[in-house]
Amino acid sequence: MLGTLACYRREVHVPTSAEKNAMALLVNTAALILDYRREIHARQATQEALLRNEQRFRSFVTATSQITWTTDAQGNVIEDSPSWRAFTGQTYKEWIQTGWLQALHPDDRQATFATWQASVATRSGFEAEYRVLHADGDYRWTAVRGVPVLAQDGSVREWVGTNTDITERKRAEGDLRRLAARLSEEDHRKTEFLATLAHELRNPLAPIQNGLELLRLAGNNPEIATKVRDMMQRQLSHLVHLVDDLLDVARINSGKVELRKEQVELRTIVTNAVESTLAVMEAAHHELDLSMADESLVVDADPVRLVQVLGNLLTNAAKYTPEHGRIKLSVDREGQHAVIAVRDNGIGIPPQALPSVFDMFTQVAAGAGRAQGGLGIGLSLVRRLVEMHGGTVTAASPGEGEGSTFTVRLPVVQQQQVDAPLSQDQVAPIGKTGSVLKVLVADDNVDAAESLATLLELGGHKTTVAHDGHDALRLVLQRQPDVAFLDIGMPELNGYEVARMVRQTSGTNQTVLVALTGWGAHHDQDQAREAGFDYHLTKPAGIEAIHALLEAVHSARAATS
Incomplete structure (x- = not known):
């Protein structure tokens, strides 16, 4: 019951049919008014609830930093997407229909649009990853997922979807791929290094073993004994050099190499380095050309280590230059630096190998039929030792078969009195x-x-x-x-x-x-x-x-x- 309607008169009266009809009309009208008002209140409550839900949904979307979008059943953008416009900087007019494709990276547009059209045609979910031009001018990766919304009759009423910024994930994946590739390359180099080490150690051990047998069989033959002893001494020196290089690498990598610096003339360093490599040069019949600066150049350096640097560069040039080649060592001054260059007319270095020529365990592939010894650590030692002296070393080559140039730059110091090197006739017998x-x-x-x-x-x-x-x-x-x-x-x-x-x-x-x-x-x-x-x-x-x-x-x- 909604309520009652009462009519009063001063005297007793029996209502007529017309009065009854009027009363009924009033009652029905009041009931209709009350029902209408109740329906209006219900509709208002429903609309307010829908508005609250919409506001809550919009706030949720904003808080999640997701890009949300909708399209019509045919896949065309009709409604606005503030999150898309905020991310890309596109206007509504630029974004509607298929304008959103213009915000994609040119390399991603065709494949993305083809995948989207296929999803619309088959009414299947849309998933893709593509780059979107951000409002700051950089392309950012997004992961996209869209689903169809079906009407009561089963037809597609619209599409709704989201874009999620996955740029940081992509960067992390790229970093992991690069790390994996680097580790794989280093592992490959170490495997090659171990195989090379075994080979290089066997090379001197084999003639030493043969020499011991020759000494046993030769008896008291002095000519054979002298020849075998000389051979064994050469092979032992080679073996010691290999071990010394390995120990130097370990010491440098662990920070245990301490330079014993003193002021020394570069002419002294060059002389000692050339003397240490003359046997290698003569064995390959190379021509060695020396060009020294007219002025005296003094550097603050560890003489032993600097001789090692130049010796390694000269040995490397001799090793990678065919017999009867030409090697030039020049020393000049450029400003406050001494510039030492070792040039050869050998097999050269391919352009793709130049960036890694100083890396550990790296060896430039030799020409056909020309096997090269060594562990692939000499140039790495050169770079580390030069850097410890405050200098730089670079490699250059026009290409394969065109020779190569290694250039060392070291800071020079004010010339002071430098002790002359000990000559051979001053050494104790x-x-x-x-x-x-x-x-x-x-x-x-x-x-x-x-x-x-x-x-x-x-x-x-x-x-x-x-x-x-x-x-x-x-x-x-x-x-x-x-x-x-x-x-x-x-x-x-x-x-x-x-x-x-x-x-x-x-x-x-x-x-x-x-x-x-x-x-x-x-x-x-x-x-x-x-x-x-x-x-x-x-x-x-x-x-x-x-x-x-x-x-x-x-x-x-x-x-x-």
Whole structure:
């Protein structure tokens, strides 16, 4: 019941038919008015709810940073999309119909539109990834998904969809792909390096093994013995060079290489580098042309390392230049820099190989039938050492068969008095020292200890051998030798411990302690000095260096006696 309608009169009255009809009309009219008002309120409530839902939806879309859009059943844009316009900067007129395609990257438009048309034709979901020109002028990747909205009769009423900015994801994927490619390339290079290392180590080992057999079979034939010894010395020097390069790489990568800088003339560096590579040049019958600046150029450098740099460049030029080639080394000054260039007329470097020529384990492919040795680490060492000197090194080549040029630039310093290099005739003579020294050789490598002791005995010295730290310490204390060669890595007591104990014992200060070890970095030398060693030699120490050391010990004692 909606309500009641009452009519009152002063006197008793029976309503007539007309009055009853009028009353009924009033009641029905009031009921209709009330129903209409109730319907209006209901509609208002529904519209307000729809408006709230729409506002909530729009706020949600805005908060998600998604681009939302709608099209008609045929796939044409009709309604506005504020999120699309905010992202792309397009106006409504530019965006409607198929204008949105103009915001896509030119390379993505055709394929994207073909996929969209196929989805509209088959009424299937639309998924794609394409680049959209952002309002800031950069293209950004978006992932797109659109679905059809069906009417009650099953037909497509419209399409709705979203674009999601996936630029950062794409960048991350690209970074991962590049990282994977780099790691794969490095792994490939390391695999090749290990195979090359095995090959390069076998090369000198094979003739050394053959030489040992020749010495056994030749008996007392002095001509064969001399020839074989020379050959074995060359191969051993090559083997030592390979190992030294490997150790240098490890030390540089771990930051354990310390430069011993001094002011030195480049002419001295160049002279020593050329002398160290003359054998390689002569073996290949190369012509070496030197061009030095007229003025004296002084650099603040580690002479040993700088000779190593130029030696590697000259050796590399000789190796990659066919026989009877021409190699030129020039030294000039450009402003505050000394410029050292090594040019050759060899096989050259392909343009695609130039950017990676200084990378670790990289080797430029040689010409047909021309195999090249080496581990592919020489140029990497050159770059690292030059950079440690505050300089730069670059490579240039017109192309294959056109030769190459490696250029080193180093800062020069104000010229000062530089000590002249020690000439060959100033070096102590090699061989017997002319005096007999008591020498202890301690090494857990039995062959190494016995062979060195035999060599020293042939030089006229009296030797004793130990193979562990305890035995070495006992013999030093008992016999008090003039010189004790101690290996660092001995069992029981290592060389450092033996040296400390010797120095802590009275009456043993006259014994000269020499560290003979495979660890040759500067910090290894410092550690040996702190332990009490007088000298440090890196294995394999040449017999010339050992004889020179013994001569120095004899001369020092003769001067104080």
